[in-house]
Amino acid sequence: MTEITTRLLVLGGGPGGYVAAIRAGQLGIDTVLVEEQKLGGTCLNVGCIPSKALIHAADAFHAAVGQAGGSPFGVTVAELRLDFARTVAWKDGIVARLNAGVASLLKRGRVKIVRGRGSMTDGKTCRVETDTGVDTVSAEHVVIATGSLPMALPNLPFGGNVISSTEALSLPAVPGTLAVVGAGYIGLELGIAFAKLGARVTVVEMADRILPLYDADLTRPVARRLAGLGIEVLLGARAAGLSEGGDALRVESGGAVREIAAEKILVAVGRKPRTGDFGLDQLDLDMSGPFIRIDERCATSMRNVWAVGDVTGEPMLAHRAMAQGAMVAEIVAGRKRLFQKAAIPAVCFTDPEIVSVGLSPEEARAAGIEARIGQFPFAANGRAMTLGSDEGFARVVARADNHLVLGIQAVGAGVSELSAAFGLALEMGSRLEDIADTIHAHPTLGEAFHEASLTGLGQGLHM
Known part of the structure; x- marks a missing residue:
């Protein structure tokens, strides 16, 4: 047994x-x-990064298919x-490069990596089962960052043809038929990608619309695109x-039962915190449902025990986890920090993409706020036209009295890259006038953001 003493122990890579x-x-x-598997966690290895790589490849293939008979801009693919x-x-090569990059950054920071299954024995000690034996790590501070796992359904446990997003990203071939259970962002991102690669896709969703966490105006263009790709969507099913x-997958809808042929069944009904295998029962932590309860500093109910990321609840987003992790490190170093982010962008990499920061119009009304709404369609945006995809719009939600921006949303091709500008506007407390007075480069998709702000002020130029 090896005994290691350190100031900070981080459980989860x-x-x-x-x-x-x-x-x-x-x-x-x-x-x-301490990390049992590959550095980077779900996001880098079996989530954000590999899924976006697959989506890009699917887009490229689908575009080539569309050009096989000629395209409006004169490109024809012969074979x-x-x-x-x-x-x-x-x-996999992209993932490997990023794995190596994370390892290099940790080495540069003189972080000792212990590879193995870690289990807390108390609030200061972790027992790690490694390939060469058992290590015991004792620390003054502990950060729990164990992440989350795909949720299974009782009547569709993972195994065989029933897969999670993890297996979907490593299939040996494109399935001829794919059933996707769940019309959230994971299910639709992967469902659209496989449809573009040639699979016949059916989506099954219990709610009455797709992407229920986004407002209907944002999801409507995605619904139209699903139909255009030949994806069958069964709602209320x-x-x-x-x-x-x-x-085949048995589906109940409206009192009737039908079977959907499916070589693979992707269950994408959400994720759950990974709290079952790191010794949580040995810690006296307050919980918030299945999640570890934290305060505005990511502190748990135990002194010098911190928790960040998916294990602490929604929003389960990698960039939230990163911001929390950096903040906790600075607190341990003696700095005064609070996690009070005005906006955490949420991006859905469907076709078209969706990005949302802050309050939607419905959320502003529900909060009793009188709001101004400015919206501008990409159909009137020159850059969107030159990209051959002008579906969607950009929208700004602001207070009616002082024009303080409360939320920004967009749906359209490539709008994920606007998320930084949207988040910065809210983080800096921008007003409609601040955005309207900022010169936006032409021709860019960002001009729709500018025009939406002008429209909110009643000063729209191009509509």
Whole structure:
């Protein structure tokens, strides 16, 4: 047995954990990071990064298919073939490069990495089962960053043809038929990608519309695109289990039961915090439902025990975890910090993409706020036209009395790249006049943001 003593122990090497460790190393804090699997966690290895790589490859292939018979801008593809094994290898190569990058950054910060399954025995001690034996890590401060796991359904446990997003990103071939259970962002992102790669996709959703966490105006263009891609969407429907032969999904809707042929069934009904295998029962932590309860400093109910990321609740976003991890490292270093972000962007990488920061019009009204709404369509944006995709709009929500911006949303091709500008506007307390007086480059999609703000002031120029 090896005994290690350190000032900071980070349990989990995902976005929240590795950023906490890197920042701690920069601040000169003696730090140990415990990770059982690959550095980067779900996001880097089986989530954000590989899914976006697959989505990009699917977009490229689908565009080529569309150009096989000629395109409006004069491109024709004579011969078309998909080498999916090469696509997966390319995706895996990106992940490997980023894994190596994280390891290099941790090494630069003099962070000691202990690879193995870590389990807390008390609020200061972690027992790590490594390939060479058992290590015991004792620390003054502990950061719990164990992340989350895909949720299964009781009547559709993972295994065989029933897969989670993890397995979906490593399939050896594109399935001929794919059933997606859940029309949230994970299900639709992957469902759209596989439809573009040639799969016949059916989406099953219990709610009465897709992407229920976004307002209907934002999701309407996505619904139209699903139909255009030939994706069948069954709303108000429940996945009841596998058929007797196991090659179809039984779906209940309106009192009737039908079977949907599916080589693979992707269950994407959400994620749950990973709290079951790191010794939570040995800690005296207050909980908020299934999540670890934290305050505005990410402190738990135990002194010098901190928690960041998905294990602490919504929004389960990598960039939230990263910001929390960096903040906790600075608190351990003696700095005074609070996690009071005015806006955390949420991005859905569907086709078209959706980005939302702050309050929607409905949320502003529900809060009793009289709001001004400015909206501008990409159909009137020159850059969107030159990209060959002018579906969607940009929208700004602001207080009616002082024009303080409360929320910004957009749906359209490539709008994920506007999330930084949207988040910055809210973080800096911008008013409509601030955005309207900022010169936006032409021609760019960002001009729609500018025009939406002008419209909110009653000064729209191009509509």
